[in-house]
Amino acid sequence: MATPLRRYGAGARVYDVLSGERWVYHAGREAGIDLLAPRRGDIVIDLGCGTGLNFPALAAAVGPEGLVVGIDRSVDMLAMARRRVSAEGWGDRIRIVESDAAELDTGRIHALMAGERDRDRADALFITYALSVFDRRDEAWTRARTLVRSGGRAGIVDMQAPTGRWKVFSPLAHLACATGGSDIRSRPWRLLERDAVAGTVRRTERKGGHLVVVAADLP
Numbered sequence: 001m002a003t004p005l006r007r008y009g010a011g012a013r014v015y016d017v018l019s020g021e022r023w024v025y026h027a028g029r030e031a032g033i034d035l036l037a038p039r040r041g042d043i044v045i046d047l048g049c050g051t052g053l054n055f056p057a058l059a060a061a062v063g064p065e066g067l068v069v070g071i072d073r074s075v076d077m078l079a080m081a082r083r084r085v086s087a088e089g090w091g092d093r094i095r096i097v098e099s100d101a102a103e104l105d106t107g108r109i110h111a112l113m114a115g116e117r118d119r120d121r122a123d124a125l126f127i128t129y130a131l132s133v134f135d136r137r138d139e140a141w142t143r144a145r146t147l148v149r150s151g152g153r154a155g156i157v158d159m160q161a162p163t164g165r166w167k168v169f170s171p172l173a174h175l176a177c178a179t180g181g182s183d184i185r186s187r188p189w190r191l192l193e194r195d196a197v198a199g200t201v202r203r204t205e206r207k208g209g210h211l212v213v214v215a216a217d218l219p
């Protein structure tokens with residue numbers, strides 16, 4: 001069903017302010033970065049990067065030797081992301097690619113990484129509040145994980161209905177997800193839990209269980 005932000009077009013200009021970033025979603029992003037633990041010199045793929053709200057933490061973590069590749073299908077969200085990159089002067093450490101994640105030309109991303117940093121696989125894949133929005137999340141995940149080197153890491157931050165005594169906020173959480181076109185029942189972190197190296201899954205929750213944060217090593 002079409003929702004106001006479903007295509008992330010007209011909403012791009014107001015996304016950072018109206019998406020609840022400050023009061024709710026920043027907490028999951030921060031926890032995701034902690035669990036993913038990007039290192040100096042890493043190449044990190046930010047799939048469904050939107051306006052680039054992960055970029056400050058990722059750019060700081062990887063430093064000038066590293067590279068962040070932000071991928072999204074929305075021209076308008078990417079326009080905001082590019083504006084952020086230019087305003088912060090991160091031109092040398094962030095590259096932006098417009099693509100539907102389920103149809104991602106992985107060869108193009110391998111070539112981009114090789115051209116920028118002399119190796120064609122990423123050290124980490126980070127996906128925040130995006131997989132639950134994707135129409136074909138399995139295809140998107142399958143393609144994206146092939147971009148990561150063996151022994152690299154992935155982190156997924158996404159949403160579910162709040163749990164325990166926080167269930168009273170469930171209607172609000174459902175409304176926020178419906179407005180953003182996100183399927184609150186999709187539990188996309190299960191893709192990572194399924195494909196991770198056994199024993200490496202790290203998980204935490206924020207905001208009464210509404211935000212689920214999972215990171216793990218990939219084989």
Ligand SMILES: C[S@@+](CC[C@H](N)C(=O)[O-])C[C@H]1O[C@@H](n2cnc3c(N)ncnc32)[C@H](O)[C@@H]1O
Pocket residue numbers: 007008047048049050051052053054071072073074077099100101102127128129130133134135136180
């Ligand atoms: C809720 S926003 C999250 C953006 C960002 N990751 C964040 O944490 O703020 C979801 C993003 O997924 C993007 N998106 C939705 N479907 C997509 C697809 N099939 N391929 C790539 N990006 C997609 C939207 O354009 C939007 O930027």
